[in-house]
Amino acid sequence: xxxxxxxxxxxxxxxxxxxxxxxxxxxxxxxxxxxxxxxxxxxxxxxxxxxxxxxxxxxxxxxxxxxxxxxxxxxxxxxxxxxxxxxxxxxxxxxxxxxxxxxxxxxxxxxxxxxxxxxxxxxxxxxxxxxxxxxxxxxxxxxxxxxxxxxxxxxxxxxxxxxxxxxxxxxxxxxxxxxxxxxxxxxxxxxxxxxxxxxxxxxxxxxxxxxxxxxxxxxxxxxxxxxxxxxxxxxxxxxxxxxxxxxxxxxxxxxxx
Ligand code: NDP
Ligand code: KAL
Numbered sequence: 001x002x003x004x005x006x007x008x009x010x011x012x013x014x015x016x017x018x019x020x021x022x023x024x025x026x027x028x029x030x031x032x033x034x035x036x037x038x039x040x041x042x043x044x045x046x047x048x049x050x051x052x053x054x055x056x057x058x059x060x061x062x063x064x065x066x067x068x069x070x071x072x073x074x075x076x077x078x079x080x081x082x083x084x085x086x087x088x089x090x091x092x093x094x095x096x097x098x099x100x101x102x103x104x105x106x107x108x109x110x111x112x113x114x115x116x117x118x119x120x121x122x123x124x125x126x127x128x129x130x131x132x133x134x135x136x137x138x139x140x141x142x143x144x145x146x147x148x149x150x151x152x153x154x155x156x157x158x159x160x161x162x163x164x165x166x167x168x169x170x171x172x173x174x175x176x177x178x179x180x181x182x183x184x185x186x187x188x189x190x191x192x193x194x195x196x197x198x199x200x201x202x203x204x205x206x207x208x209x210x211x212x213x214x215x216x217x218x219x220x221x222x223x224x225x226x227x228x229x230x231x232x233x234x235x236x237x238x239x240x241x242x243x244x245x246x247x248x249x250x251x252x253x254x255x256x257x
Contacts, residue, residue: 004236005034009085011133013039013066014094014146017048019196021146022094024224028232029090030058037085039066039077041095061085068095068125078132090235091133093145096198097121098161104203107159118160123167130175130186140183142235145172146227147188147246149254157204169246176244185243187234192222192250217252 010029014022015038026036038060040046046063053060062084066077081088098118102110126145133143150158151165169188176186193199193208212221230249233239248254 003033005029005032008089009035010090011037011088012092015049016045016197018052021224021227024228025092025231028228035061037062037081039064041067069120074128074132082136087138088136089141091143093126102160104157110160115160118164122164126171137184143186144231144234145188147190149190173244188246189227189230190246190248191227212253220251222249222251
């Protein structure tokens with residue numbers, strides 16, 4: 001198996017560095033022959049991306065700036081993609097944000113601004129980007145986002161982000177229904193904990209990783225490459241009958257009571 005994504009064009013949002021889940025996805029897609037377009041927010045992320053692409057000898061079709069909090073930025077990014085590349089087949093949404101203060105203590109103390117920022121960055125961003133991506137998926141396509149088990153159950157400290165991910169997972173269902181008639185599938189990966197830049201410094205992360213190692217059926221944590229391969233599967237025709245699904249890549253942890 002080496003050409004599952006031959007000549008397919010995929011837009012990847014959310015590479016911040018080599019630890020990013022989105023970078024795991026990029027490697028898996030490149031291995032299968034996909035052509036890649038990257039979006040980034042911070043210039044620092046673009047610098048990291050450029051270094052990674054050089055190191056791995058991957059040539060990106062395009063690198064486009066896109067802040068998912070800003071409709072004009074999203075529209076401009078997909079316009080630029082349409083002008084330079086035209087048709088796309090896949091979209092990888094791998095972005096989320098909440099203020100650090102909201103990711104500790106009690107959920108009941110969530111501020112209105114903190115709630116709205118988390119929903120805006122982490123959940124509405126999928127709706128807004130799917131709408132623009134749809135216009136370029138003229139031969140059908142596949143959209144994959146990244147979620148976490150804190151959407152389904154209470155996970156200490158995940159708080160406002162758990163509620164944002166619950167909305168994200170519900171959006172996956174509603175978007176799958178809307179876009180199915182155009183041959184566009186919409187799915188999510190629910191990954192186990194991975195040490196990334198976003199995870200850095202958030203309380204409770206190390207304890208959660210230890211719990212997975214002790215209790216998950218596979219008795220280990222998972223990594224970016226495993227999420228990358230599963231995301232590639234959901235983007236490829238191997239998953240052509242699957243939409244509206246949340247696929248757990250978590251060493252089986254989600255089956256435990
Ligand atoms: P990273 O820190 O590597 O990636 C987070 C990305 O979000 C960054 O590239 C950041 O870009 C981007 N981002 C945040 N806000 C915006 C914005 N307004 N506009 C555009 N981009 C934005 O962390 P991960 O790879 O861990 O996170 C990727 C996804 O995976 C997230 O949805 C996360 O919730 C999910 N996930 C992570 C898990 C983990 O354990 N790490 C487990 C399960 C799910 P920039 O820095 O340029 O602003
Ligand atoms: C229960 C877990 C422990 C941690 C609790 C909350 C984690 C929330 C994830 C969220 C994406 C983190 C942030 O938004 C951090 C942000 O406030 C500060 N960081 C940054 O600004 C960096 C520089 C940039 C790159 O980050 C972003 N987001 O842009 C959850 C763990 C076990 C699993 C995780 C980490 C899940 C997840 O959703 O990421």
